[in-house]
Amino acid sequence: MADIYPDIKTWLQEKSIDTHASDYVLSPERRTESLRAVAENNFPTRKDEEWRYTPIANVVNRSIQSGTDLSIDADDLQEIKQIVPEACHVVFVDGQYSAELSDDLAAVAKQGVDISPLSEMNASQGQLAEAMVTNANFSDTNIFQYMTLGLVNSGLFIHVEQNTEVEQPLHIIYVNGPTKSAVVQTPVNFIRLGTNSRFTCIQHFVNSDESKAITIPADFFDLAEGSGIQSYRIGVESDQTDHISNSYARIADSARFVSHQYLLGSRLTRSNTEVLFDGEGAEAVLRGIYLGDNDQHLDIRTYVDHAKPNCMSDQHFRGILGGKARGVFNGLVMVQKDAQHTNAEQSNKNLLLSREARVDTKPQLEIYADDVKCGHGATVGELDEDALFYLQSRGIGREEAAQMLIHAFAAEVTQDITIGSLQPYILEKLDKKLSEISGP
Numbered sequence: 220m221a222d223i224y225p226d227i228k229t230w231l232q233e234k235s236i237d238t239h240a241s242d243y244v245l246s247p248e249r250r251t252e253s254l255r256a257v258a259e260n261n262f263p264t265r266k267d268e269e270w271r272y273t274p275i276a277n278v279v280n281r282s283i284q285s286g287t288d289l290s291i292d293a294d295d296l297q298e299i300k301q302i303v304p305e306a307c308h309v310v311f312v313d314g315q316y317s318a319e320l321s322d323d324l325a326a327v328a329k330q331g332v333d334i335s336p337l338s339e340m341n342a343s344q345g346q347l348a349e350a351m352v353t354n355a356n357f358s359d360t361n362i363f364q365y366m367t368l369g370l371v372n373s374g375l376f377i378h379v380e381q382n383t384e385v386e387q388p389l390h391i392i393y394v395n396g397p398t399k400s401a402v403v404q405t406p407v408n409f410i411r412l413g414t415n416s417r418f419t420c421i422q423h424f425v426n427s428d429e430s431k432a433i434t435i436p437a438d439f440f441d442l443a444e445g446s447g448i449q450s451y452r453i454g455v456e457s458d459q460t461d462h463i464s465n466s467y468a469r470i471a472d473s474a475r476f477v478s479h480q481y482l483l484g485s486r487l488t489r490s491n492t493e494v495l496f497d498g499e500g501a502e503a504v505l506r507g508i509y510l511g512d513n514d515q516h517l518d519i520r521t522y523v524d525h526a527k528p529n530c531m532s533d534q535h536f537r538g539i540l541g542g543k544a545r546g547v548f549n550g551l552v553m554v555q556k557d558a559q560h561t562n563a564e565q566s567n568k569n570l571l572l573s574r575e576a577r578v579d580t581k582p583q584l585e586i587y588a589d590d591v592k593c594g595h596g597a598t599v600g601e602l603d604e605d606a607l608f609y610l611q612s613r614g615i616g617r618e619e620a621a622q623m624l625i626h627a628f629a630a631e632v633t634q635d636i637t638i639g640s641l642q643p644y645i646l647e648k649l650d651k652k653l654s655e656i657s658g659p
Contacts, residue, residue, distance in 0.1 A: 222285040230283040244337040253369030284400035306390035314404030331383035351439040355467040367405040374407040381413030388419040397429035412446035421451040440468035447475040456484040472498030480507035493522040496530040507536040511544030512656040518547040525558040538569040540576035541656035556587040565595035
């Protein structure tokens with residue numbers, strides 16, 4: 220029978236003295252250092268600038284369950300796997316890797332990509348993973364990062380060989396079942412791309428309507444010279460799930476990092492993405508949509524550090540909020556003094572479908588170089604009455620016309636999806652969510 224803890228702080232105290240420390244995959248030194256930081260740091264509050272709009276108290280005070288014995292039938296996952304049928308599918312059940320439900324990882328090794336569950340990392344891979352953590356200089360060091368690194372016992376180590384274009388996408392599926400209390404999950408993925416390599420990765424968070432989880436994942440990307448990755452994060456979790464993620468990408472010369480986020484579920488989602496340009500001529504493209512209804516809270520934070528010259532970043536995020544939902548976009552582009560010829564654009568557009576929905580948007584530029592091209596902008600508004608009137612004058616009912624305009628507003632961001640079967644799935648989920656969002 221699973222143990223139940225009254226809140227996450229009590230659960231953390233137990234985990235910090237866990238006698239099964241060998242189950243955790245990073246070094247004992249890293250675990251000790253991270254858990255010490257957990258003990259020394261408080262959970263962020265509204266007084267912390269980077270978290271002023273995020274109601275973390277609702278997460279911290281949840282009762283926690285120590286674990287589950289969930290059993291998933293392979294047939295139950297077929298529909299999810301068919302979303303990207305050509306992919307290599309890797310499945311995590313309640314945060315733990317399932318070899319039985321996953322595809323054969325040895326087969327993808329023939330394509331020049333090594334994918335290893337963290338529990339099976341060899342010494343060399345472990346050292347590389349530790350180095351990626353050490354080299355990640357997060358601008359927002361919060362207790363959730365330390366929790367993930369101190370408690371990680373699942374995830375993947377991925378290495379793509381140099382001069383390799385991996386045609387088969389990787390589809391990582393995180394599935395949760397029904398539980399009485401929340402289950403905390405801390406998966407970490409380490410993704411290293413060799414020189415002039417190409418790779419596509421989809422992280423897909425799904426669960427049942429009765430599922431309760433606090434998912435606190437982390438991703439570390441290291442892109443060598445001339446490499447490129449398409450990274451997708453899809454959240455279709457239940458309204459009893461909280462999701463707080465941290466991602467860090469280091470981009471070398473002429474590398475290209477493309478990140479897509481489609482946040483369509485959960486009670487609370489906080490996504491923190493940080494990018495460091497560590498070489499010239501590199502590019503970062505960040506795209507995202509967040510759709511909220513009822514009391515959902517969807518929060519996106521980005522930090523792009525232009526530390527080298529001749530780099531380009533392009534951010535475009537859109538939010539659609541109904542009911543009493545709240546959205547947050549907090550994006551900072553930092554242009555260092557030596558980062559001449561920087562080209563950085565940042566855009567956040569929001570559509571409010573009810574009087575009680577709210578969005579806080581804060582696009583920021585901090586520029587210390589003088590030969591740059593940078594711009595940012597944000598909008599918050601309602602449906603265009605002139606456009607509605609035009610469609611109605613063509614015989615289209617008001618409700619249908621509104622849905623058409625909302626769909627067009629959201630669909631524009633999906634045009635950059637490069638996986639043929641994934642775009643229809645995203646659009647279908649968008650349409651379903653949009654049909655459920657409560658308007659005026």
